Amino acid sequence: MIRVGLIGVGKMGLSHYAILNAHPGVEVAAVADTSGLVLSVLQKYLGINTVKDYRQMLALDRLDGVVIATPPKTHADAVTWALEHGLHVFVEKPLCLSVEDGRRLALLADRQRVVNQVGYHNRFVGTFQETKRLVDSGIIGHPYHISGEAYGQVVVKEESSTWRSTKEEGGGCLHEYCSHVIDLMNYVVGPPKDVLGVVLERIYSRDVEDAVYATLAYPNGMSGQLATNWSDDTYRRMTTRLTVQGTRGKIISDREECRLYLSAGTASAEFADGWTVRNITQLQPPVAYYLRGEEYTAQLDHFVQAVETGARDPHANSFASALQVDIVMDLLLHRARGARA
């Protein structure tokens, strides 16, 4: 049984709590949040041990690890504290708001030999895992173009009042939405070396961008296109799509489907020429407890398993891997500023 502390009980924190609490190998020993209201509800109705300041959690009880689901601005401090106390860390995405902090955290995590995972849950979605497997197998030949898109309705009016609408806190479409797509693209083809033609567009927000568009350049000559918009209310919920174009075929995938097209004469033992569509019903490994999507449980199962095995083996979504997303975001911001200047 591993003992975990949860820091931050917003939308994601509550979901993480439920998943961890349902996990037979985990005891959630303490919960920290700055909101007295949230804490008193958790304490009164669920009998959870709560503290206002996460730094007090270790005084309550021994912990093996923490799950951090606070706004991005607070990640660097909270993760540093946890690492310095030798705790395994799962932190929500993005890793943090500065590349410098991210580098330091990745190094510190390695030095402390603890599990360090970031909540890029799309890597646990069966259709995207299949996309990576197919690209790695070389079945579509040499990939020469990738496009990553995400659309949804987070900000569809000119009223907004949370950290998500504040740039300084790590809000905005880039860190909140686009980070997921950048991570998926990194997962499938590796990180780009540069970004061009960056558009950070404000639609309804005053302080942050609501859409991000850019062209990506890859070390091997491949090109990419990034398009994310969180103010599109034709989408019921966040919808993420990847398209990989190769010299012998193409893959289009989203959370529901992985669609493979093979050019004439490239059939393999597994796939015929033309289109092969595989759905999430065939591609998603089952989980023991479901809340909102298998991937949320799968990523925490992965974290728990890595903690149980003592962080000996490399694990998915490490700080070093998530740092690559922060680096791309930093580059996007830098180029966008350059374009304005």
Add this chain to the structure above:
Amino acid sequence: MDRIVLGDNQFFGINHMSEEKARDQAMRFAHTRAIMDVLDVAYDLGIRTFMCTTHDRIGEVCEAIRAKPSRYPDFQFYPCMPYAHKYANAAGQLGMLGALKKFAPNTMLDTIVKGAVSALRRDVYGLMQLLVDTEMRPFAGLATKVVFLQNVVTDLLLGLDFKAMFVAFADHIRQRYNAEAGFITMNLPRLLDTLDACGIVNPLVCSSINKIGFRMCGGVEAYERAIATRTFRPLAMSVFASGAIPPAEALAYVCGQKKITSIVFGASTEAHIRQTKELIERLG
């Protein structure tokens, strides 16, 4: 309880297999008239129960049914609440408390605006009742024999192990609406244990039941065992696993489990509704 129940995913752009299909359906059912046409077909074929999420647009459907009592004498709604994306989108934009302010009725709004959040602290069950009553408002004057808690909330409460809330919900639905509470879940075996521990006897539980085990946490065998041996009334949904299983094969699997009380399915054409109904009736 009716053997065959019509679901509503197809009307509101929800499709677990394809984003494109979902969008096509959202366009096809952009006007309530298109939804009513399908409901009319189902009703005339003898399907009298419509299980529907408390989606923003459900009020228009309720209005249409209410307007013609002689056309729909036996029409039965099974409301499923809440429409979670409404709250989740608002929580993303306005924060958790902001979302509550947006959806709670005016009395509650005043309390929160005044900063008297101590009310919430004292009585989270009172808040639940207010939110349930808000979601139920469109159904006023219509038959609602069962009111379901959506899986995202059922399964959240299950993960939190918030047993008293299950009891409070069931009590409120019985007392205020003279109806029975139902629970939708993706975690059937685990939920049955919890409802047992809550003292909720012979509950109505709706869950994915299909031969490929899609969205059946605990696995196909655990589900089959639970259905065969435990005391509850199972409603099967996702029987076709969003189209992954051919209809006859899918329904043979579900109808083969004799303790399954009802089957919920979504369809948008007369041919599909007729075919599904006939298959279920033939398979028993």
